Amino acid sequence: DAGVTQSPTHLIKxxxxxxxxxxxxxxxxxxVSWYQQVLGQGPQFIFQYYxxxxxxxxxxxxxxxARQFPNYSSELNVNALLxxxxxxxxxxxxxxxxxxxxxxxxxxxxxxx
Amino acid sequence: xxxxxxxxxxxxVSEGALVLLRCNYSSSVPPYLFWxxxxxxxxxxLLLKYTSAATLVKGINGFEAEFKKSETSFHLTKxxxxxxxxxxxxxxxSEGDSGGGxxxxxxxxxxxxxxxx
Numbered sequence: 001d002a003g004v005t006q007s008p009t010h011l012i013k014x015x016x017x018x019x020x021x022x023x024x025x026x027x028x029x030x031x032v033s034w035y036q037q038v039l040g041q042g043p044q045f046i047f048q049y050y051x052x053x054x055x056x057x058x059x060x061x062x063x064x065x066a067r068q069f070p071n072y073s074s075e076l077n078v079n080a081l082l083x084x085x086x087x088x089x090x091x092x093x094x095x096x097x098x099x100x101x102x103x104x105x106x107x108x109x110x111x112x113x
Numbered sequence: 114x115x116x117x118x119x120x121x122x123x124x125x126v127s128e129g130a131l132v133l134l135r136c137n138y139s140s141s142v143p144p145y146l147f148w149x150x151x152x153x154x155x156x157x158x159l160l161l162k163y164t165s166a167a168t169l170v171k172g173i174n175g176f177e178a179e180f181k182k183s184e185t186s187f188h189l190t191k192x193x194x195x196x197x198x199x200x201x202x203x204x205x206x207s208e209g210d211s212g213g214g215x216x217x218x219x220x221x222x223x224x225x226x227x228x229x230x
Contacts (some may be wrong), residue, residue: 004156007174033217034215035218040204040222041222041223042117042205042220042221042223043157043203043218043220044220045216045217045218045219046217048215048217054216055215056216056217058217071152079176090156090157092157102159102218103155104149104157104158105156106154106155106156107156109154112191
């Protein structure tokens with residue numbers, strides 16, 4: 001079975017640009033959560049979507065937004081990129097809205113220059 | 114608010130020795146606790162989780178952790194370290210209603226485990 005798939009694996013953007021990261025959950029999983037992991041730190045919660053609705057939001061600015069599609073895949077969008085947005089962005093999917101069954105993808109490494 | 118403190122950003126043990134990674138949490142309600150492992154350039158893999166059942170939790174790859182409410186701790190142990198255990202380890206807590214994901218997981222800063230041959 002395919003795991004959680006994230007694309008792209010790496011990308012480089014310039015300050016002020018916009019970026020879209022994509023996540024495909026495990027088949028049958030209806031929840032997708034996004035985390036930001038800055039180098040040397042633990043992941044920080046950004047969003048959770050369940051059944052295409054936002055169920056939770058971490059302490060991130062409005063430049064960060066996300067959505068979930070009818071097939072349960074998800075996009076994370078970041079506007080007006082800052083150098084500090086450079087990080088590994090992790091997606092986790094689960095069957096329900098809980099955190100118990102999280103399966104993480106390998107992440108997208110974003111570098112802002 | 115919930116928080117996690119992992120004591121020791123780096124821990125070095127000899128191959129075959131006991132592994133002990135420390136985690137203390139703060140939570141206003143009975144917590145749900147997790148240990149994840151991260152290998153270089155990879156995502157997070159769940160080692161084990163505590164969800165208010167048995168206080169001694171056994172996980173994958175020979176790891177186990179004990180929930181001690183009086184000490185607000187959830188330390189991770191493995192009797193005998195193997196070279197393949199070298200990785201970053203994260204402790205995480207959730208206060209969500211029945212483990213609900215609305216607040217996500219709160220992670221510690223991680224402990225880098227080094228295995229000496």
